[in-house]
Amino acid sequence: MQLSINGKMTELDIPEDMPLLWAIRDIAGLNGTKFGCGMAQCGACTVHLDGQAVRACMTPASVAVGKKITTIEAMQDDRVGQAIQAAWQSIDVVQCGYCQSGQIMSATALLKQNPNPNDAEIDAAMSGNICRCGTYQRIRSAIHSAAKSLA
C-alpha cells in the first residue's frame, strides 16, 4: 500500500483493514501520533487527511490511499501548526503531554477552517479530544492566542 505521509510517499506492507494509526506508528515508525482508545472516543490519534482532522485509530489505512496524511511531526513546518505550538508553549499547556499531539492536530485543523473561532466553536471542535490532566482551559486560551497571532 502506498501512503503519502507528511509529503513523502511511503510503501507499506500492511493488511487492508489495518487502522491508519498502526500503519503510522508501528509500520512507518512515526510515534508522535498516539493510541488512546481505539474507537475514536479520545482524539489522541488525530491526524489530517487532506487537511481534515480524522481519528486514525478508526480510519482504515486503505482509506488514506491517494490522500495526503499529515501528522504532528509535520506541524513545525506548517504556518498554522507553528502558531499553535508557539501558543501552547507560551501558555504552558502541556502536563503529561500524551494527548497533546491529538489536541494540536485538532486545533490546527480548526484554525485552518475557522481562523477566529469563538468559545462555542472551540468547544465543538475540541470536545472529541480528551485530556485526563485537564489542560482544557489552557487549550482554549492557546487557540485564541494562536488565532490572534495569525490574524
Add this chain to the structure above:
Amino acid sequence: MTINIARRGFIKSSVWGATGLIVAFSIPLGTRFMQVAAAAEADKPLPAPNAFLRISKDNTITVILAHSEMGQGVWTTLPMLLADELDADWKTIQVEHAPAAPTYIHTAYGIQITGGSTSTWSEFDRYRQAGALARALLLQAAANTWQVPVSALRTENGHVLHGKQSLSYGQLAEAAAGLPTPKQVTLKTPAQWKFIGKATRRLDSAEKINGTAQFGQDIQFAGLKTAMVARAPVFGASLKSVDDRAALKVKGVIKVVKVPTGVAVIAEHYWAAKQGREALILDWNIADADKIESATLVQQYQQLAATRGVVAANAGDTTTGLTQAKHTISAEYVLPYLSHAPMEPLNCAVKITDAGCEIWTGTQMQTTDQAAAAKICGIAPEKVTIHTQFLGGGFGRRANPRADFVSEAVQVALAANLPVKTVWSREDDIHGGFYRPMFVHRAEIGIDSNGHPLAWQHTLVGQSIMKGTPFEAFMIKEGVDATSVEGVADSPYVKATAHHHVSLHSVESKVPVLWWRSVGHSHSAFVMESLIDEMAHASKQDPLALRRRLLKDHPRHLATLNLAAEKAQWGKPLPAGVFRGIAVHESFGSYVTQIAEVSVNQGEVKVHRMITAIDCGLVVNPEGVRSQMESCVSFGLGAALKSEISFKQGRVEQSNFHNYQVLRLNEMPIVEVHLVPSTAKLGGVGEPGLPPVAPAVTNAIFAATGKRIRSLPIGEQLA
C-alpha cells in the same frame, strides 16, 4: 567529559535485604509523615551531587530526576531547586529520569516512588544540596585554576567570576570532578533565590508539542515484538483451556504463550496482536469467581454501615451527645469504584538477556517493579534495569505495589523468549482493576441550634487498598487502614466534637483496588463537606460562616476559605440561575477551598466557574501549582459528574470512554486559582485540589435545587 560517574555503579545490593524486597520502609501519613521526614534530615549525609547532575563541556547541565514526570511538573520543579543553588544558566538545563537505584529512593518513603503529592517537598533539600555541592566544587576548581581563594570568587548564570575573568561551568567540569566533595554546604536564604517562587514554564513542553517526547508506548527497537494478553473476564477466574489455532493463522502473529494472568499473543505489531487475541478461543473457570452485582454490593455495604466497625477514632459517648442535639443529620453516602484511565494505556517493554532484564516503561514505583521483575527472572534486583519513560498520566495507577503490568510483561517476555512490549487496549485498562474502591459512609450527627456538632457517629465501608501489599504492616494499625479513613478520623470537625465515633468495615473482595488521585480523601472530603453543608442548612446557617466558626482554630483552612470567598464575592448575587457551593479540605500537607458556580437546567448540571484557593506552604513554581489546581478540578469534576465502574454478573460494565466517561473540554469550567502567600513548610499540589471539588459542586446543586446529592456520580440524578 562529565562529573557523573557510571550510573549503574550506584546499584548496591545492600538495600535489598534478605527478602529481596524493601528495607527501611516507612510511609507515615500527612503532617505526621513530614515531621518524621524532618527529624530524619538532621542525620542524613549530603547527596552525592554527581548522582543528581552532570555538567558537560558544552555547559549542558543534566538534572537527573529521582521522580517520574507524569504531568505534575517535576521535570521543571526539581531542576529549579538545583539550579538556584548552582547559579545555573536556566537555558542550559536538560533533564532525564534516574535509573532504578538506591541513590534515588524517596527521602521520606524509603523506596523509589512518585506519589502522595510528595515530590517537591521531599526533594526540597536534596536537590538544593546537590546544586550547592556542585557549585562548591566548581568554585574550588576555579580557585585552583586562578590561584586565588574561593572567597574572592562569585558565581553567576553558569559561570565562576573573578574580577573580569570568567570560566564557564563546562570549562571547569573536568577539574571539579577530581576534587574531594565538601562535607557541608550552606544553602541560600530565600532572599537569594532566583528560581524558587518564580512562575516558570515547563522544560518538557517543546518535545511534548512536536511529537518527539518518548512515552513507554513509543519504545521501538530491532527485534521488539508487541504482545496483548487475554485476561480473565471476571476477577478471580482462571484459565481452563485455550485454542490458539486461529490466532496463530493471523498474519503477523508469532507466538501464543500462557502467563499467570492469561494468554499472551505475540505479534509483529499491535494490529496483528489484537486480531490474534480476538481469534483465541478461551474457556475460563469462573465458577468460584465473584459474581459481583453493583446493586447488591451497595446493599451489602449499607447493611454493614448500619453497625459500627473497627474503631478509628473515639471520644465521649455519641449516644448521650445525640440525645442532647437540637437537630440530627442522618445520612448515607455512596461512592463508586473508579478507574484512573490515564490517557496512555498501560504498556511495558522487556528484554531479557544473560546480562539481566531491561525494562522500558512509565512507572511511578521503580523499586517494587524492579524487585518483582528480579523475582520472576530469578536474578538479583541490580540485574534489572528500568528505563523510566515519560508517563502518559499516572494518577496512582502506575504505582502498583503488586507491580501488575510490569510483572506481566516480564512473564510474557520470559515465556515468549523474545523482547516484548506488552500493550493494553483501553478496554483492558478499564477492565483491569486496581480501582479506587467503592465506599459507603453512614453518619449521624447531632448539632446545636448554631449548627455546631455535639455528637458525630460515622461508619465507613470499603475495601482496603493496603491489605496484602508490603505497605500493610505500616498502614494498617489495629485493623484500620489509615487511607480508608483519612479525612474523617483526623478531620478537624470530628476532632472538635466532644462525642465522636468513627469506625470502619474493611470489605474483602476479588476486585483489585489501589490509590487513585487523592486516595481516601477522594471519597472522604465529598462526604465530610456535604455533611457540613447539611448541618448548615439544618441550622439555617450560611455554609461559609459555619465553616469559619468550626475552623476558627485552623488558620490555614481559614485563610483559604477567606481568600476564595473574597475572590468569589461570596454573598453577592450571581447571574440568575447560577448558585454557589463551597468546600474546604486539607490533604497531603496542603489546604484547599473550592467554590463552585453552578446552574441546573432540566436536570443538566453546568459548572461555570471554580474559584480555587490553596495554601501549600512555600511555593516553588506558582505556574505549576496553578496547572495542578486546574488539573484537579478537571479530574475531580469528571468523577463527580460522570465516572463510575460498575459490575453485572462479575463483569465490569464499562469498557472505553463512551461509557467510562470523563470530563471533556466543553464541560471545563473557568478555573481561577489563588495562592495564599505562605512561608510554611511545603505541602503537596498534585492531589489536594481534588477532594473539595465534588462537594463544592453538589453543595451548589443543593443551593440551586434543594436536592442533596448523596451518591456519585451525579449522572442523571437531577433528571
